[in-house]
Amino acid sequence: MDKMLRNSIILGIVVVSFSVGYYLVVFLPEKEATRIAQQQQEKLLDEQKESERKSKEVAKELEIKTAKCFEDAKKFHENYIKSIAGYYQEPKYNYNQKLGKCLYSGGYNKKTVLLSDVNSDKLVKTPEYYWERMVKDVYTNETLISVYNFQDTESIKAYWDEHSKLMGN
Numbered sequence: 001m002d003k004m005l006r007n008s009i010i011l012g013i014v015v016v017s018f019s020v021g022y023y024l025v026v027f028l029p030e031k032e033a034t035r036i037a038q039q040q041q042e043k044l045l046d047e048q049k050e051s052e053r054k055s056k057e058v059a060k061e062l063e064i065k066t067a068k069c070f071e072d073a074k075k076f077h078e079n080y081i082k083s084i085a086g087y088y089q090e091p092k093y094n095y096n097q098k099l100g101k102c103l104y105s106g107g108y109n110k111k112t113v114l115l116s117d118v119n120s121d122k123l124v125k126t127p128e129y130y131w132e133r134m135v136k137d138v139y140t141n142e143t144l145i146s147v148y149n150f151q152d153t154e155s156i157k158a159y160w161d162e163h164s165k166l167m168g169n
Contacts, residue, residue: 062097069095069102069138076104076138086110089133094167103144105167107133133159135166 073093081088091106110130134146144166147159 062095065097065102066095069093073102073104073138076136077106080104080106084108086130092167093138096166096168099166101144102138103135103166104138105133105135105163107131133163135163 070093073091077088077091080091086108087110089107089109091104094103094105095101096103108131130149132146132148135144136142137144145159145162147156
C-alpha cells in the first residue's frame with residue numbers, strides 16, 4: 001500500500017506538472033495571441049471609422065465650397081456679361097479641389113454667327129468673327145488660360161485640353 005500511495009502521489013505530481021506546463025506553454029500564449037489579434041482588429045476598425053469620418057468631412061467641405069463657388073460664379077458671370085460687347089458663351093462653373101479655386105469658363109463672340117469648321121480658315125482670320133474663351137479664378141479675376149480665334153490651331157487645341165483638365169470635363 002505504501003508503494004501504491006507513492007505511485008499515486010508521483011502520478012498526481014506528473015499530472016499537475018503537465019497541466020501547469022500546458023497552461024504556461026500552450027494556453028496562455030494562445031490567449032495572448034488572440035487578445036493581441038483582437039486589439040489589432042479593433043484598432044483597424046477604429047482607423048477605418050476615422051478615415052470614413054474624415055472622408056465625409058472632406059466631402060461635406062467640398063460640397064459647401066462647390067455650392068458657394070457656383071453661387072459666386074453666377075454673380076461673376078452676371079458682371080462679366082455686363083462688360084462685354086458681343087454674345088457671351090454659356091458659362092461653366094467648377095470648384096477645382098486640386099487647385100483650391102473657384103473656376104469660371106466663359107467667353108464671347110463678336111457676332112452671333114458661329115464659325116463652321118469648313119470655312120474656319122477664311123472666317124477665323126477676319127475681325128468681325130472675333131471670339132475669345134477663357135477660364136478665370138472667380139475670386140481673384142485671374143485669367144488662368146485663354147484663347148482667341150487669331151491664335152494658331154495648336155494653341156487652340158492646347159487651350160481645350162487644359163480647359164478639360166481644369167473644368168473636370
